[in-house]
């Protein structure tokens with residue numbers, strides 16, 4: 498195991514470790530972020546891998562937006578139980594997992610409102626918000642602020658959460674661009690977007 502990360506999704510965490518290696522090899526500027534943190538399972542790897550970068554963590558820390566969840570349930574993309582499960586978190590639970598606590602900036606609330614005017618650039622971002630509207634907003638904010646050579650990991654792109662791929666397609670159409678994409682065969686079909 499190269500990166501020394503979790504075996505719960507070997508492909509995801511090892512591809513992440515290799516992306517980190519490239520980022521440091523190229524001495525990229527920019528900070529790191531995750532949109533969709535839940536209890537910080539993946540965020541802990543991001544924080545630990547980048548000891549010299551501010552790590553922004555975006556989540557309501559209270560589950561999905563009710564209207565967005567309803568839309569997705571009506572489209573058959575998820576169930577009540579799925580929505581309920583992601584309410585079971587809070588900020589202290591997340592912070593307990595972080596190795597470099599001094600680097601963590603919590604951006605609590607519904608994204609994009611939770612940005613509150615934040616301006617920064619990024620060398621690594623994990624988008625893990627499951628639903629079309631939020632993935633789209635995440636792309637709109639983070640892709641233009643991604644450093645050249647940086648990576649966006651979009652979780653669930655090739656999964657039952659059909660809104661994720663739709664959001665990426667819509668973003669490309671609306672922005673009239675073709676993202677540089679590499680799909681992973683990890684547990685939840687992560688899409689890696691490079692710049």
Ligand SMILES: C[S@@+](CC[C@H](N)C(=O)[O-])C[C@H]1O[C@@H](n2cnc3c(N)ncnc32)[C@H](O)[C@@H]1O
Nearest residue numbers: 533534535538539556557560607608625626631
């Ligand atoms: C699948 S979970 C994230 C899992 C997490 N990355 C992990 O490693 O376990 C999705 C999270 O996205 C959050 N979320 C979804 N849409 C959001 C939005 N627009 N703003 C803030 N948080 C959002 C939910 O509250 C939930 O905690």
